[in-house]
Amino acid sequence: MQDSTNSVTATDWLDTIRWNDDGLVPAIAQDADTGDILMMAWMNRESLELTAREQQAIYWSRSRGKLWRKGESSGHEQRVREIRLDCDEDVILLKVEQRGGIACHTGRRSCFYRVLEDGQWVATDPVLKDSDSIYGTGGHSHE
Amino acid sequence: MQDSTNSVTATDWLDTIRWNDDGLVPAIAQDADTGDILMMAWMNRESLELTAREQQAIYWSRSRGKLWRKGESSGHEQRVREIRLDCDEDVILLKVEQRGGIACHTGRRSCFYRVLEDGQWVATDPVLKDSDSIYGTGGHSHE
Numbered sequence: 095m096q097d098s099t100n101s102v103t104a105t106d107w108l109d110t111i112r113w114n115d116d117g118l119v120p121a122i123a124q125d126a127d128t129g130d131i132l133m134m135a136w137m138n139r140e141s142l143e144l145t146a147r148e149q150q151a152i153y154w155s156r157s158r159g160k161l162w163r164k165g166e167s168s169g170h171e172q173r174v175r176e177i178r179l180d181c182d183e184d185v186i187l188l189k190v191e192q193r194g195g196i197a198c199h200t201g202r203r204s205c206f207y208r209v210l211e212d213g214q215w216v217a218t219d220p221v222l223k224d225s226d227s228i229y230g231t232g233g234h235s236h237e
Numbered sequence: 238m239q240d241s242t243n244s245v246t247a248t249d250w251l252d253t254i255r256w257n258d259d260g261l262v263p264a265i266a267q268d269a270d271t272g273d274i275l276m277m278a279w280m281n282r283e284s285l286e287l288t289a290r291e292q293q294a295i296y297w298s299r300s301r302g303k304l305w306r307k308g309e310s311s312g313h314e315q316r317v318r319e320i321r322l323d324c325d326e327d328v329i330l331l332k333v334e335q336r337g338g339i340a341c342h343t344g345r346r347s348c349f350y351r352v353l354e355d356g357q358w359v360a361t362d363p364v365l366k367d368s369d370s371i372y373g374t375g376g377h378s379h380e
Contacts (some may be wrong), residue, residue, distance in 0.1 A: 107356055120263055122274060129272025131265060134328045146353060178351040181341050185277045187349045198324050205323040206330045210289060213250050215322055 108139055112184040118154060119186055123197065126175045126189040132197035133205040135162070137186060149174045151188055168228050170194045196222055199229075251282055253325040261330055266340065269318045269332040275340035276348040278305070280329060292317045294331055311371050313337045339365055342372075372373060 113119055117139065123132045135153040137145065143162055144152045151172035152215030155162035172190035181185060198205040200221060207219035258260055260282065266275045278296040280288065284304055287295045294315035298305035308314030315333035322329060341348040343364060350362035 107353060107358055111359055120277065122265055122276055122277065129332055131267055131274065133321065134263065134265065145316040178349040179351045179353070179358055180277065180348040181345075181350070182348070183341055185349075188275055200324055202324075205325070206321040206328075207324070208322045210250060210322070215250055215253055 104200060108143060110183055111142070111179070111186075112182065113139065113140075114184070116156075117235055118156070119184060121151075121153065121186040123151060123172055123188045123190050123192075125192055127191070130204055131206055132172075132190070132192055132203070135164075142186065145174060145188070146177060164189075165193060168194075168196075168199070170196050170228075172197070196228070199225065201225055201228055251286060253326055254282075254285070254322070254329075255325065256282065257327070259299075261299070262327060264294075264296065264329040264331055266294060266331045266333050266335075268335055270334070273347055274349055275315075275333070275335055275346070285329065288317060288331070289320060294333060301373075308336060311337075311342070313339050313371075315340070327364055337366075339371070342368065342377075344371055345366055 111119055118136045119142070120134055121137045121142075122134050124130065125132055136156055138154040141152045141154045144161070151164040151174055153162045153164060171193045172188070173191055173193065174188050176189040177186065178189070195203060197203065198207065200207070200222055201223040202219050204219065205216055207217040209218050254262055261279045262285070263277055264285075265277045267273065268275055279299055281297040283293045284297045287304070292318055294307040296305045296307060298374050309357045314336045315331070315332055316336065319332040320329065321332070338346060339345065341350065343350070344366040345362050345364055347362065350360055351358040352361050
């Protein structure tokens, strides 16, 4: 936990962000070493503040309506090395170290594993670990 | 223009995408050579179809409510080398060749030029060309 002085500072940088009508902002996770784009998810104010404080990616799950600590069930945590903001102040970029080398719930390195080829989406990137081994056979496919 | 056979194919891959309530999807532009993330903007169905057809990034400007051919006033076009889709089918990734090496309306390479340091957003990336030279002194700062 931070002391009160740091908490005041934290509020300032969070106020810069232009949250959407749902109080959210898109956050892109990029592999800090390879430059690969791993995923895009959403953050609310609390999740971004926690992400900065803990230096671990913590998103807001829109489907479940709660904080989503990336890796909480998969073990595929994202250690945050850098947090960036775009010129319009409405998109966040995280440079992360991806634990296990897998960001996607399908067991692939990146969620962007499909490429448009001749009018069709083609899955080009390999599954590194099957979903059952990540979440267990009775588990959910998304964290 | 495409013939009717190709148009049918085009509709199929566009139907895969889960557009939001406004009929839009976020599109991340990544430099195909360096891996740098250049910007994130929004696309509607028409802009994505045109992007695929012309192999040039064409976004949907939410502020102006119309198609936004990237580079139409700045000259900083984005030639599209690859179009990717994420596992949730609600985010697009474009791998592009950035003309002029400048994606941001501030004259910087990337829109993500601010880094969070000690509770403050710090502009760390240099301005390569001032905004007046890009758009003209009477021009608008955004395309």
